[in-house]
Amino acid sequence: MKTLLTCLLVMVLSAQLFAQTKYAILPKPTRLEEKSGSFMVPAKLAIAVPAGNDNVRQIAQLLADQLAKSSGNTPTITTGKASKGISFVLEKAGSLGAEGYKLMVSPKNITIAAEQPQGFFYGVQSLMQLMPSAVFSPTKVAGVTWSVPACVIDDRPRYSYRGSMLDAGRNFMPVPFIKKYIDLLALHKMNTFHWHLTEDQGWRIEIKKYPKLTQIGSIRPKSMIGKYSDNAYDGKPYGGFYTQDEVRDVVKYAQSRYVTVVPEIEMPGHSVAVLAAYPEFGSNPDKILQVSSKWGVHDEVLFPREETFTFLQDVLTEVMDLFPSQYIHIGGDECPKTQWKQSRFCQDLMKKEGLKDEHELQSYFIRRIDKFITSKGRRMVGWDEILEGGLSPNATVMSWRGVNGGVAAARQNHDVIMTPNTYCYLDYYQADAKTQPIAIGGFLPLEKVYSFNPSVTDSLTADQSKHVLGVQANIWTEYMPTTQYVEYMTFPRLIAIAETAWTPSDGKNFDDFKQRLEAHKKRLNYLNVNYFGSPINNTFQYQWPKAVAGK
Numbered sequence: 105m106k107t108l109l110t111c112l113l114v115m116v117l118s119a120q121l122f123a124q125t126k127y128a129i130l131p132k133p134t135r136l137e138e139k140s141g142s143f144m145v146p147a148k149l150a151i152a153v154p155a156g157n158d159n160v161r162q163i164a165q166l167l168a169d170q171l172a173k174s175s176g177n178t179p180t181i182t183t184g185k186a187s188k189g190i191s192f193v194l195e196k197a198g199s200l201g202a203e204g205y206k207l208m209v210s211p212k213n214i215t216i217a218a219e220q221p222q223g224f225f226y227g228v229q230s231l232m233q234l235m236p237s238a239v240f241s242p243t244k245v246a247g248v249t250w251s252v253p254a255c256v257i258d259d260r261p262r263y264s265y266r267g268s269m270l271d272a273g274r275n276f277m278p279v280p281f282i283k284k285y286i287d288l289l290a291l292h293k294m295n296t297f298h299w300h301l302t303e304d305q306g307w308r309i310e311i312k313k314y315p316k317l318t319q320i321g322s323i324r325p326k327s328m329i330g331k332y333s334d335n336a337y338d339g340k341p342y343g344g345f346y347t348q349d350e351v352r353d354v355v356k357y358a359q360s361r362y363v364t365v366v367p368e369i370e371m372p373g374h375s376v377a378v379l380a381a382y383p384e385f386g387s388n389p390d391k392i393l394q395v396s397s398k399w400g401v402h403d404e405v406l407f408p409r410e411e412t413f414t415f416l417q418d419v420l421t422e423v424m425d426l427f428p429s430q431y432i433h434i435g436g437d438e439c440p441k442t443q444w445k446q447s448r449f450c451q452d453l454m455k456k457e458g459l460k461d462e463h464e465l466q467s468y469f470i471r472r473i474d475k476f477i478t479s480k481g482r483r484m485v486g487w488d489e490i491l492e493g494g495l496s497p498n499a500t501v502m503s504w505r506g507v508n509g510g511v512a513a514a515r516q517n518h519d520v521i522m523t524p525n526t527y528c529y530l531d532y533y534q535a536d537a538k539t540q541p542i543a544i545g546g547f548l549p550l551e552k553v554y555s556f557n558p559s560v561t562d563s564l565t566a567d568q569s570k571h572v573l574g575v576q577a578n579i580w581t582e583y584m585p586t587t588q589y590v591e592y593m594t595f596p597r598l599i600a601i602a603e604t605a606w607t608p609s610d611g612k613n614f615d616d617f618k619q620r621l622e623a624h625k626k627r628l629n630y631l632n633v634n635y636f637g638s639p640i641n642n643t644f645q646y647q648w649p650k651a652v653a654g655k
């Protein structure tokens with residue numbers, strides 16, 4: 105009897121495991137009903153789209169192109185309904201919302217229904233994750249049975265903001281990698297790419313009116329190697345920036361994947377690269393500065409002079425021309441007040457404006473920028489330091505020093521994006537530091553990242569909770585000199601954050617996530633992603649070159 109029960113238990117458990125890998129969609133859909141049978145993808149597959157809807161046709165084309173590459177058979181795109189193929193069906197505005205979709209797979213056909221193109225795009229992401237992992241291959245894979253398990257999926261996101269920040273300031277990230285990164289966000293139904301474009305260690309975006317920002321500000325004389333405490337440098341100049349044409353190309357590419365690109369232009373801190381190019385916007389116009397080679401926080405900051413505001417408005421005008429995003433990120437974090445405290449000009453301005461301390465002076469700075477951005481019909485977002493000294497009227501807050509900044513902002517009825525370092529900083533170690541390449545510190549294994557619940561319902565009322573727009577993963581790149589490093593630190597932890605952002609909290613389960621992730625890794629292998637634990641790691645250089653101290 106006991107043996108029989110054990111056998112039954114094993115059968116039930118393995119059936120569950122099989123189901124989870126058969127329906128291994130990440131992030132997990134809101135509702136998935138398994139059905140029996142499978143749709144066999146025919147060699148001559150028809151994909152039908154609604155007539156006259158170019159956006160939906162383009163999404164169908166992305167699916168057709170990928171199937172053509174990986175299976176060797178090119179689907180045809182038609183209009184109307186495909187009785188034996190895949191049909192994209194437009195729903196009337198109702199319950200699905202802008203990003204929701206329904207996916208119905210039967211042995212006879214497949215239907216994706218949505219109200220908006222974005223919903224179809226997400227329906228396609230789920231459909232591809234029901235297909236054999238080979239569908240993600242860039243080249244034809246032989247010997248695959250192209251079947252799709254039958255099911256009914258009804259899906260929409262928990263949060264409207266699902267993002268990732270990538271720091272291109274500390275280490276420059278080439279455009280092809282930015283596109284790959286955007287693809288990987290889209291694959292996991294993330295809809296925002298926050299592009300961190302300026303730093304003490306490098307200004308990375310061409311601004312026509314201020315050419316020295318890139319001529320001087322994009323190049324640092326050397327870079328730190330090894331741990332921060334080693335204080336060691338490689339002695340080699342390092343640079344890179346995006347031309348405006350490249351930025352436009354990236355923004356367009358992201359649009360076709362339903363990813364909004366939010367630019368970040370840091371102020372008033374993290375601005376040494378600006379001051380190396382234009383010292384007149386800092387403490388002393390005659391001070392000669394170099395773009396910083398050292399990581400960390402620097403005392404040299406922008407000064408709240410009229411000339412500085414004119415400069416920043418000019419820069420933001422060019423930035424807003426390039427980025428159609430509603431949000432414009434202005435940084436606002438880690439601005440030491442040392443220089444402002446010592447400056448006659450700043451102290452006089454504080455008196456004149458009735459500002460009681462330097463935090464209020466920072467608020468004055470940010471409020472002026474907020475007013476400018478708002479006057480252009482956009483919305484300003486900044487790191488949670490913008491709360492100190494008073495929040496400017498239209499600001500959205502990115503809560504990074506834990507969730508408290510987010511809670512404080514939501515209580516003031518301001519919108520919030522949760523990106524606490526306690527869960528969302530993917531530059532922290534993901535395993536025992538002794539076994540890992542050098543990282544900034546911290547410890548955030550996958551399970552901890554997965555456990556985050558952004559809604560903090562114990563601290564907020566239901567109405568205040570509505571201000572929590574979503575979640576973001578942050579990838580700061582001081583200790584990631586190559587794109588392979590970035591992938592290693594980002595994946596699979598970013599997928600855990602994607603699931604937190606998309607899946608209702610009662611649908612989340614770490615064991616179930618891990619099982620789906622095992623199936624998903626085969627897809628990531630086809631996509632050549634160097635995730636933590638991937639086969640590519642075999643050739644991965646864990647240790648930095650030996651540092652030459654003081655070089």
Ligand code: ACM
Pocket residue numbers: 437438487504
């Ligand atoms: C931050 O990590 N300084 C926003």
